[in-house]
Amino acid sequence: xxxxxxxxxxxxxxxxxxxxxxxxxxxxxxxxxxxxxxxxxxxxxxxxxxxxxxxxxxxxxxxxxxxxxxxxxxxxxxxxxxxxxxxxxxxxxxxxxxxxxxxxxxxxxxxxxxxxxxxxxxxxxxxxxxxxxxxxxxxxxxxxxxxxxxxxxxxxxxxxxxxxxxxxxxxxxxxxxxxxxxxxxxxxxxxxxxxxxxxxxxxxxxxxxxxxxxxxxxxxxxxxxxxxxxxxxxxxxxxxxxxxxxx
Amino acid sequence: xxxxxxxxxxxxxxxxxxxxxxxxxxxxxxxxxxxxxxxxxxxxxxxxxxxxxxxxxxxxxxxxxxxxxxxxxxxxxxxxxxxxxxxxxxxxxxxxxxxxxxxxxxxxxxxxxxxxxxxxxxxxxxxxxxxxxxxxxxxxxxxxxxxxxxxxxxxxxxxxxxxxxxxxxxxxxxxxxxxxxxxxxxxxxxxxxxxxxxxxxxxxxxxxxxxxxxxxxxxxxxxxxxxxxxxxxxxxxxxxxxxxxxxxxx
Numbered sequence: 001x002x003x004x005x006x007x008x009x010x011x012x013x014x015x016x017x018x019x020x021x022x023x024x025x026x027x028x029x030x031x032x033x034x035x036x037x038x039x040x041x042x043x044x045x046x047x048x049x050x051x052x053x054x055x056x057x058x059x060x061x062x063x064x065x066x067x068x069x070x071x072x073x074x075x076x077x078x079x080x081x082x083x084x085x086x087x088x089x090x091x092x093x094x095x096x097x098x099x100x101x102x103x104x105x106x107x108x109x110x111x112x113x114x115x116x117x118x119x120x121x122x123x124x125x126x127x128x129x130x131x132x133x134x135x136x137x138x139x140x141x142x143x144x145x146x147x148x149x150x151x152x153x154x155x156x157x158x159x160x161x162x163x164x165x166x167x168x169x170x171x172x173x174x175x176x177x178x179x180x181x182x183x184x185x186x187x188x189x190x191x192x193x194x195x196x197x198x199x200x201x202x203x204x205x206x207x208x209x210x211x212x213x214x215x216x217x218x219x220x221x222x223x224x225x226x227x228x229x230x231x232x233x234x235x236x237x238x239x240x241x242x243x244x245x246x247x
Numbered sequence: 248x249x250x251x252x253x254x255x256x257x258x259x260x261x262x263x264x265x266x267x268x269x270x271x272x273x274x275x276x277x278x279x280x281x282x283x284x285x286x287x288x289x290x291x292x293x294x295x296x297x298x299x300x301x302x303x304x305x306x307x308x309x310x311x312x313x314x315x316x317x318x319x320x321x322x323x324x325x326x327x328x329x330x331x332x333x334x335x336x337x338x339x340x341x342x343x344x345x346x347x348x349x350x351x352x353x354x355x356x357x358x359x360x361x362x363x364x365x366x367x368x369x370x371x372x373x374x375x376x377x378x379x380x381x382x383x384x385x386x387x388x389x390x391x392x393x394x395x396x397x398x399x400x401x402x403x404x405x406x407x408x409x410x411x412x413x414x415x416x417x418x419x420x421x422x423x424x425x426x427x428x429x430x431x432x433x434x435x436x437x438x439x440x441x442x443x444x445x446x447x448x449x450x451x452x453x454x455x456x457x458x459x460x461x462x463x464x465x466x467x468x469x470x471x472x473x474x475x476x477x478x479x480x481x482x483x484x485x486x487x488x489x490x491x492x493x494x495x496x497x
Contacts, residue, residue: 147344245394
């Protein structure tokens with residue numbers, strides 16, 4: 001580790017390229033905590049958006065208008081408005097209307113900016129996930145479901161054992177895209193001062209005067225994060241591959 | 248409901264069955280009865296309502312009026328216990344409709360485990376025996392997409408038999424197959440018939456119908472035009488429409 005720090009220090013002294021995060025412990029700490037926040041945002045919003053999306057898609061397929069209507073309204077609202085505006089709406093609009101609570105002798109908002117970012121981004125991505133899951137469910141041939149019915153499967157059992165396993169395979173590529181987008185969209189939390197990677201890196205470059213170098217670090221960071229996510233998703237896709245199916 | 252059916256009564260009894268899709272009446276009063284162990288074939292031109300009838304028999308489609316009774320269970324009863332009905336009636340489709348994400352053996356095992364709650368080990372023994380019965384021993388771990396049409400159709404038959412039905416419905420099960428694989432499926436069905444399974448077949452395989460059927464029904468435009476034992480129907484049809492159809496297909 002020391003050798004890496006020394007190398008970047010020498011690089012700075014000989015060329016003027018200042019990658020301060022790699023030799024300055026203070027900058028490294030700030031960068032690392034930003035990265036941790038980005039990971040927290042990404043993982044929680046991915047999980048929440050998948051859960052909300054799956055429930056929404058099931059509700060959307062229900063025969064009851066009462067269940068379908070709210071889901072459709074939710075999808076329209078969150079898909080037709082910019083995510084940054086949604087974030088502002090939640091944080092500045094709804095956030096100020098909620099009562100404050102006492103914590104350690106101070107009055108603080110009921111929900112922190114991090115929590116608002118998680119809620120807002122999860123709902124944004126979930127609206128797309130609902131549609132993605134629906135596309136998968138609709139791609140399962142009606143005749144396959146009929147065969148299950150003829151074997152005595154109830155609607156719910158057919159969903160669990162036949163429709164969902166097939167639907168998830170159909171919609172994985174689209175889901176993949178949406179989750180990649182979601183990971184990158186977490187940078188919007190910067191706008192409500194959530195200390196994620198973009199926020200941390202911006203702090204570093206305004207103090208160390210190394211905008212270009214930190215930009216490169218920032219781009220590389222997201223490139224690698226998305227690369228890891230895509231790799232994981234592809235592994236999942238391969239694991240779910242059915243021999244002889246959908247060639 | 249399942250009142251007092253005894254095996255000497257017809258196992259399937261259709262009385263004046265009518266079925267409409269919107270303004271289009273597809274079945275215009277079909278009556279037929281099948282006895283236990285009997286093999287009947289329904290033949291006729293496309294669009295004559297053969298498949299609709301067979302789909303009504305296991306309640307995949309509701310009928311508009313009339314009555315269908317399976318072992319005394321009224322299929323058109325709004326409180327019909329569909330599971331009870333489908334344990335008695337197995338169905339094989341034209342397009343096999345196997346579950347593509349499961350192996351051949353798993354396809355056969357799924358319904359008894361998920362629907363009937365039977366023990367996996369017991370079901371597996373039975374499923375392997377059924378795979379052998381349809382001459383697919385060795386193909387247990389193959390996925391449907393890796394099998395030929397004829398092999399898939401035989402898995403579908405085994406899958407249906409795993410539920411131990413009393414009646415098997417075959418809806419043009421060889422219509423989507425390559426000519427060379429039709430035979431292997433027909434052999435399987437014939438063996439079933441010889442074992443005493445009650446079978447209702449919608450088919451275009453006239454020679455097969457002639458060979459295995461106890462009784463043949465000729466349908467056209469939603470009605471049964473003529474029916475009788477194959478030897479009379481195929482050689483001495485009385486109705487002009489039957490004669491015309493047979494002259495085209497034989």
